[in-house]
Amino acid sequence: MTAATPIIQPGQIEPPAGAIPYIYITPRDNVFRDRAARLRQLATGHVMQDFLLFMAELTDAQHAALATFPKVPLPTEAELSLCREHGMPPLSVQSWPRNPVWQETLKQIIAHVMPAATPAAGKILMRLQKMDSAALEAFATDILAGQFDDMDLGVAPFIAAALQVYWTHMATTLGAHAFGANDISNLCPVCASPPVSSIVRIGGAENALRYLACSVCNSQWHMVRVKCSNCESTKGISYFMIEGTSGAVKAESCEECGTYLKIMYMDKDPQVDPIADDLATLALDLMLDESGKLRSGPNLLLISTSAIAA
Numbered sequence: 001m002t003a004a005t006p007i008i009q010p011g012q013i014e015p016p017a018g019a020i021p022y023i024y025i026t027p028r029d030n031v032f033r034d035r036a037a038r039l040r041q042l043a044t045g046h047v048m049q050d051f052l053l054f055m056a057e058l059t060d061a062q063h064a065a066l067a068t069f070p071k072v073p074l075p076t077e078a079e080l081s082l083c084r085e086h087g088m089p090p091l092s093v094q095s096w097p098r099n100p101v102w103q104e105t106l107k108q109i110i111a112h113v114m115p116a117a118t119p120a121a122g123k124i125l126m127r128l129q130k131m132d133s134a135a136l137e138a139f140a141t142d143i144l145a146g147q148f149d150d151m152d153l154g155v156a157p158f159i160a161a162a163l164q165v166y167w168t169h170m171a172t173t174l175g176a177h178a179f180g181a182n183d184i185s186n187l188c189p190v191c192a193s194p195p196v197s198s199i200v201r202i203g204g205a206e207n208a209l210r211y212l213a214c215s216v217c218n219s220q221w222h223m224v225r226v227k228c229s230n231c232e233s234t235k236g237i238s239y240f241m242i243e244g245t246s247g248a249v250k251a252e253s254c255e256e257c258g259t260y261l262k263i264m265y266m267d268k269d270p271q272v273d274p275i276a277d278d279l280a281t282l283a284l285d286l287m288l289d290e291s292g293k294l295r296s297g298p299n300l301l302l303i304s305t306s307a308i309a310a
């Protein structure tokens with residue numbers, strides 16, 4: 001490839017690190033709207049149709065909540081600059097003083113999805129409505145810390161959905177330029193959460209580059225391909241897909257640390273979504289689970305305690 005070639009082809013050497021947009025943040029108006037549309041598309045004829053359609057309702061609720069999200073305190077430019085300098089995520093889910101306004105978002109979400117809830121889901125929502133503010137904060141802390149043991153897994157997706165809206169609001173308000181690289185490359189440089197999956201993007205400066213997709217704030221950050229997103233090994237990486245599919249979603253598994261994470265390819269399907277396509281390919285999780293591999297990052301809309309690496 002000569003310097004005059006403007007486009008990097010898949011499989012060819014990637015541009016030098018300085019030329020790569022390190023963080024990609026999906027436009028605020030698109031993130032949940034596109035995901036809801038994708039969930040509806042994937043639901044058609046799917047064995048988990050009802051579940052995916054309900055997840056689409058939940059994602060609609062997130063979209064509506066994000067559109068009307070109130071002004072909240074954000075890190076100052078001085079704090080952001082210090083974080084960029086030291087490779088620290090400024091909105092770390094562990095240390096950022098969480099604004100209780102996310103509980104209002106949760107109420108909005110509950111009201112939005114209630115009419116679409118099955119009797120079983122309705123019971124879960126009623127259980128959620130009975131939780132007081134302190135219990136909700138404690139629950140949020142456990143979700144964000146990845147402490148899923150003994151968790152009420154029924155109510156968890158709704159609490160996670162509200163937290164995703166709050167963190168997505170902050171990330172999209174500040175914009176990609178506010179954030180630098182994280183010293184810990186397998187955690188989100190915005191909020192320090194693990195990725196839900198990774199995505200090989202098409203178009204623009206991100207073309208053919210692989211990004212890890214945050215499980216909380218919806219930011220995406222660059223990581224070279226054919227490298228374990230958990231332990232960064234480049235040896236013993238293999239790919240699995242469900243037979244008869246387009247291969248737009250695969251599981252990238254690592255022999256070194258015994259984990260896997262799904263990887264999605266926009267060149268095979270430009271509409272792939274890190275969360276929606278993950279939910280629609282549980283068969284792939286079952287396949288990897290049977291081979292003894294553990295997932296290295298959670299999908300907070302469907303937490304499964306058994307299959308997540310500690």
Ligand SMILES: [Zn+2]
Nearest residue numbers: 188191214217
């Ligand atoms: Zn994040």
Ligand SMILES: [Zn+2]
Nearest residue numbers: 228231254257
């Ligand atoms: Zn690994």
